[in-house]
Amino acid sequence: MKTICVYFQIHQPFRLKRYRFFDIGNDHYYYDDLLNEDVIRRIANDTYLPANNAMLRMIKESGGKFKVTYSISGMALEQMEIYTPEVIDSFRELADTGCVEFLAETYAHSLSSLHDMEEFKQQVTRHKDKITALFGVKPTTFRNTELIYSDDIALMVSELGFKNMLTEGAKHILGWKSPNYVYKSSVQPSLRLLLKNSKFSEDLSERFTNYSWNEYPLTADKYINWIASTPKEEQIVNLFMNYEVLGSLQPAASGIFEFFKALPLYVEEAGLSFSTPSEALATIKPVDSLSVPYPISWVDEERDTSAWTGNILQQEAAIKLYGIAERVRMCRDRRILQDWDYIQSSDHFYYMSTRHFARGAFSPYDNPYDAFNNYMNILSDFILRVNAQYPDSIENEELNALLTTIRNQGGEIEKLEKELEKQKKKSTKATTAKVEPKKKAVSKKTPVTKKTEE
Numbered sequence: 266m267k268t269i270c271v272y273f274q275i276h277q278p279f280r281l282k283r284y285r286f287f288d289i290g291n292d293h294y295y296y297d298d299l300l301n302e303d304v305i306r307r308i309a310n311d312t313y314l315p316a317n318n319a320m321l322r323m324i325k326e327s328g329g330k331f332k333v334t335y336s337i338s339g340m341a342l343e344q345m346e347i348y349t350p351e352v353i354d355s356f357r358e359l360a361d362t363g364c365v366e367f368l369a370e371t372y373a374h375s376l377s378s379l380h381d382m383e384e385f386k387q388q389v390t391r392h393k394d395k396i397t398a399l400f401g402v403k404p405t406t407f408r409n410t411e412l413i414y415s416d417d418i419a420l421m422v423s424e425l426g427f428k429n430m431l432t433e434g435a436k437h438i439l440g441w442k443s444p445n446y447v448y449k450s451s452v453q454p455s456l457r458l459l460l461k462n463s464k465f466s467e468d469l470s471e472r473f474t475n476y477s478w479n480e481y482p483l484t485a486d487k488y489i490n491w492i493a494s495t496p497k498e499e500q501i502v503n504l505f506m507n508y509e510v511l512g513s514l515q516p517a518a519s520g521i522f523e524f525f526k527a528l529p530l531y532v533e534e535a536g537l538s539f540s541t542p543s544e545a546l547a548t549i550k551p552v553d554s555l556s557v558p559y560p561i562s563w564v565d566e567e568r569d570t571s572a573w574t575g576n577i578l579q580q581e582a583a584i585k586l587y588g589i590a591e592r593v594r595m596c597r598d599r600r601i602l603q604d605w606d607y608i609q610s611s612d613h614f615y616y617m618s619t620r621h622f623a624r625g626a627f628s629p630y631d632n633p634y635d636a637f638n639n640y641m642n643i644l645s646d647f648i649l650r651v652n653a654q655y656p657d658s659i660e661n662e663e664l665n666a667l668l669t670t671i672r673n674q675g676g677e678i679e680k681l682e683k684e685l686e687k688q689k690k691k692s693t694k695a696t697t698a699k700v701e702p703k704k705k706a707v708s709k710k711t712p713v714t715k716k717t718e719e
Contacts, residue, residue: 268540273508276338278610309349312512317355327529332539339372360400366541369404375609412563419450434460435568445499449551461505485527493535573614578637
């Protein structure tokens, strides 16, 4: 039976405020709180809450046959906790159905997989812990920032213990092959891959309200008939998209919610099913391996990473940012560690792209150079704060060795203090034991004295 995997990305960055050159060294707070609150509240009302209600209704009315999958970045989760805790509650309600899978990703929705292996691994581990703490489930499937994938990334993901991963069904990688199968990594055969079906996904995310599209208007029965008409031997159709497709990118007035609510009925009539990634990958065997020597993503026609690394502005910003990564990881200052997460979001690099402004992509800046200057001013201040704790005159290796020695000494001191405390307790018990028999001896002699006197 052919199955459909519906997956949604959810991410919101902490947007940066206008930060001038003269603020460097004087102002250590970098965020536009009013804008961040306004955006998350608006999207919660337009998308997250009504979409979650729709998904819950679809699960219940289908008797649990409808399945849906989410990847929610740590940045989005933190903002929900601050501004819209009711959204967290609605995701918990979905989790309780047993028909929802939550994926692991980089905590900061960062580009660390392209620049810093250690940072990447730490972020993935922290994100898994965050999902488990909030929703009571442990992610077993991985999805990287913007579906970025390569052979090198496959090795890192496998080292973290994952057996399943989602990525883009890029044409220049697949060639004549179809994305409607399960594949495996060529460098790590134990890592199974689900590939986005771009055509069917973008029918909803990009063309659903396009009046000039020759298939407009798109109805649920027509859409499911298209999927059912794919070759019988093709096992799975993966619909991967941004959650904001529901209610924001495609407004509620377009009928997008009604379209989704009708899907379970037509899927059942067509003899198809819904699956989560872990369910599909547990039952469907890979048909072939994929070699991806250079990183791919789900953005732009090229399906590469040039949206975040394609020009000298982005490259310079990334070099400066990850050049201090090792020192930041030595740090124990909570504010520095929090800022480190927030300034790593891939969005800040996307805003520096010179190609997307011509296409009308959203950005809070007037142009890519404005985005670069603002980011680099903030990064300069951040670097000053890191260097104030760990001077850049000391090499990373030397500094790391000194810190390791200090921590080892601290651990030894703590161990000795515990041993001293244990010896004190033993000494106290021994003293008490010696004193108690003497008291008993006195009490025994007392009645003897009384009898003698009588």
